Amino acid sequence: MTKVTLTVNGRSMSGEAEGRTLLSSFLRDTLGLTGTHVGCDTSQCGACVVHVDGLAMKSCTVLAQDVNGASVTTIEGMANADGSLGRVQQAFQDHHGLQCGFCTPGMVMSAAALLAENPKPTEAEIRHHLEGNICRCTGYHNIVKAVLAASGQDVSGLGVAAE
Amino acid sequence: MYNFDFVKPATIAEAVEALSGEEAQALSGGQTLLPTMKQRLNAPATLVSLTGIAEMKGVTRDGDTLVIGAATPHAVVARDAAAHYPALAALAGQIGDPAVRNRGTIGGSIANNDPSACYPSAVLASGAVVVTNTREIAADDFFQGLFETALHDGEIITAVRFPIPQKAAYAKFLQPASRFALTGAFVAQYAAGVRVAITGASESGVFRWTEAEAALSGNFTPEAIAGLSVAADGMIGDLHGTPDYRAHLVGVMTRRAVTAAR
Numbered sequence: 001m002t003k004v005t006l007t008v009n010g011r012s013m014s015g016e017a018e019g020r021t022l023l024s025s026f027l028r029d030t031l032g033l034t035g036t037h038v039g040c041d042t043s044q045c046g047a048c049v050v051h052v053d054g055l056a057m058k059s060c061t062v063l064a065q066d067v068n069g070a071s072v073t074t075i076e077g078m079a080n081a082d083g084s085l086g087r088v089q090q091a092f093q094d095h096h097g098l099q100c101g102f103c104t105p106g107m108v109m110s111a112a113a114l115l116a117e118n119p120k121p122t123e124a125e126i127r128h129h130l131e132g133n134i135c136r137c138t139g140y141h142n143i144v145k146a147v148l149a150a151s152g153q154d155v156s157g158l159g160v161a162a163e
Numbered sequence: 164m165y166n167f168d169f170v171k172p173a174t175i176a177e178a179v180e181a182l183s184g185e186e187a188q189a190l191s192g193g194q195t196l197l198p199t200m201k202q203r204l205n206a207p208a209t210l211v212s213l214t215g216i217a218e219m220k221g222v223t224r225d226g227d228t229l230v231i232g233a234a235t236p237h238a239v240v241a242r243d244a245a246a247h248y249p250a251l252a253a254l255a256g257q258i259g260d261p262a263v264r265n266r267g268t269i270g271g272s273i274a275n276n277d278p279s280a281c282y283p284s285a286v287l288a289s290g291a292v293v294v295t296n297t298r299e300i301a302a303d304d305f306f307q308g309l310f311e312t313a314l315h316d317g318e319i320i321t322a323v324r325f326p327i328p329q330k331a332a333y334a335k336f337l338q339p340a341s342r343f344a345l346t347g348a349f350v351a352q353y354a355a356g357v358r359v360a361i362t363g364a365s366e367s368g369v370f371r372w373t374e375a376e377a378a379l380s381g382n383f384t385p386e387a388i389a390g391l392s393v394a395a396d397g398m399i400g401d402l403h404g405t406p407d408y409r410a411h412l413v414g415v416m417t418r419r420a421v422t423a424a425r
Contacts, residue, residue, distance in 0.1 A: 002169070019169035019210060020200075042198055044340075046262065055238070055265040061197050062266065065169045066190070066212050110261065131342070132260025 004068045008033065009077030017064040023057075024048045026064035027074060035075040037105050039134070046133035049106040049113075050074045056113035058132070075105035078112065088112050088150045095155065097146030099137035106133050111147045120151055123158065164200040171212040175219065175296050175321060181211040182317040189213055189319060191234060191271030194263050219270070219321055222247075227327050233270025233294075233320040240269060249425070250331035251289070254281050254349070257335055259342050270320040273305070276312050276368055278399065279343040281335065283369040288331070288349035288360035292324040299324075308367050328353050330383070334420035336363075336412055338403055345403055346412035348372075350420040356380040359417055364409045366397050375417055385418035 001016040008031065015030035027033045027050070036059060039047035043061040050059045051073040078086040085093060088108050098104045107130065114121055114129040121129065126147045127140075135143060141158075149155045172178040182189060188207035190196055191214065199205045213219060219234035222243035229247045231240060241256035241264065258264055258272075258281050272282040273293065286293065286302045293300045296319045305313050314320070331351040338345040344363035351358050357379040359372045378387045393413045398406035 019167045020164050022197075041201065043194060043263065046260070049262050052265075056262045057266050058262045061194055061263075063169065063190075063193065063197070063210075063212075066171065066193070066214060068171075113261065129261055132262050 002065055002068075004064050006031075006067070006069070007071040009073055019063070019065060021064045022060055023050070023052075023062040023064050023067060023072075024059040027059060027072070030064075033074055033076055035105050037102055039102060039106075039136075044132075044134065045103070045106070046110060046130075047103050047106040049109040049133065051109060051113060054116070056110055073109075075108055078108055088115070088147070091146040091150035092143070095142050095146040095149055097139070097143045099135075099139045103133060103135045103137075107135070107143055111143075111150065114147070115151055120153060121147070123148060164197075165203065165206040167207050168209045169212065170209060171215045173215055173217075175216060175319060178211055178213060178216060178319055179296055179317065181209065182319065184209050187211055187317070189274070191274070192236060192267035193271075194259065194267035195271065195275050195277065213268075213270070213319065225324075229325045229327055231269055231323050231325065233322055234268050235270075237264035237267050237269070248325060248327050248331070250328075250333050250349070250351070251285050251325060254285050254333040254335075257281065257333075257337075263342075269323060273323065274312060274314060274320055276306055276310050277343070278309050278365065278368040279338070279341075279345075279363040281333070281344055281347055281362060284344075284347055284349035284360040284362040285325070285333065286323060286360075287369050287371060288351045288358045289325045289328065290351075290353075290358060291326070293320055294322040294324060295320050303371075306369050311368070326353065330424040332420040332423035332425065334416040334423060336416055338363075346409050346416055348413065348416035348420045350379070350417060350424055352379075352383055352424065357383060359420075361393075361413050361417070364393075364398050364413050366399055372413065372417065379421065383421065383424070385421045388414070388417060388421070 004017045005014040037047040039045035048059040186208035190210045220232040237255040237258045245252040328351040333349045335347040336345045346363040359375045362369045375388045395406040395410040398409040400406045
């Protein structure tokens with residue numbers, strides 16, 4: 001076991017990790033941050049996406065020891081300082097961008113990464129960027145709408161689904 | 164996955180030393196290796212991470228050559244190669260998905276030499292040079308069949324040197340579940356002639372389509388290769404496509420690449 005220290009959502013956190021300990025396991029089981037979900041564990045579904053030094057990565061396919069010292073942002077770090085929902089989270093609630101909610105942490109983290117590099121993405125760019133995030137409820141339409149709304153753009157042109 | 168010792172050297176020399184140990188294996192971005200280890204298809208005693216070696220990262224222009232550090236993630240190639248070698252940048256930007264592109268590396272991809280991976284086609288079609296800690300290997304000698312390369316045990320790819328072509332393009336027929344190429348064609352035009360490399364199609368991995376190269380070197384248009392085809396013999400057959408289907412795609416994707424080349 002090796003001590004791994006990360007800055008998680010702005011706070012320094014440490015724990016012991018084996019060589020094989022995945023970042024997703026370290027966050028959930030060692031640090032107790034269970035907001036990051038593990039859907040497929042085969043790097044297909046994207047439910048486990050977190051930001052490592054500002055870049056979206058699938059935490060089930062990164063070793064905890066390999067990112068020792070990094071700054072990590074998880075879904076728990078997406079709320080505002082006063083505990084209210086962050087911009088992307090609020091847009092998901094407003095536009096019914098989740099059904100069962102399992103994929104939502106990864107969707108929000110991928111969406112936030114997109115908006116950080118492209119503040120006003122088109123619908124096509126949003127769909128392209130979310131290719132690595134699978135929604136098992138197939139609720140993509142409202143997810144795309146929520147991301148578009150979170151970017152401050154008009155969503156009235158998009159069709160209505162499941163509302 | 165089975166447990167292993169993890170080490171993360173800061174220099175190539177330290178990595179070479181660490182890889183000389185019993186059952187030690189190099190880990191780059193891990194986007195293929197870690198899933199393989201989860202399935203217990205691979206179980207090294209020691210994993211040597213190459214992600215902490217600064218001298219193996221980055222995209223630099225050296226005259227008519229673009230040098231890409233082996234530990235450079237796909238997303239960085241997509242961004243930093245765009246002004247120098249747009250077809251290569253476009254290829255990097257189509258690998259996997261955004262999260263995979265932030266982690267997976269060019270060196271890891273070509274060392275693995277998956278028969279459906281994108282990068283080997285660019286390396287082969289560009290006549291690139293694979294630089295390791297001990298030598299320089301021409302692309303034509305590097306890829307040696309399914310998951311086989313010229314690398315020796317413990318040898319590390321440190322960089323890839325791409326001669327910049329006059330025109331090039333990569334046309335990928337996406338397998339939407341895996342995001343690998345069902346068949347992909349990379350076409351590159353140089354003063355010395357045209358090179359065409361095909362990935363995703365052959366049971367022997369990436370290969371050069373020499374008949375198309377000869378035709379395109381005289382006339383760089385899709386019409387020049389309209390009458391050419393490759394035999395279905397030796398093509399991959401799986402639930403996504405038959406050997407005949409892939410052989411057909413070789414022609415289609417090569418013509419699309421020629422049309423798109425710029």
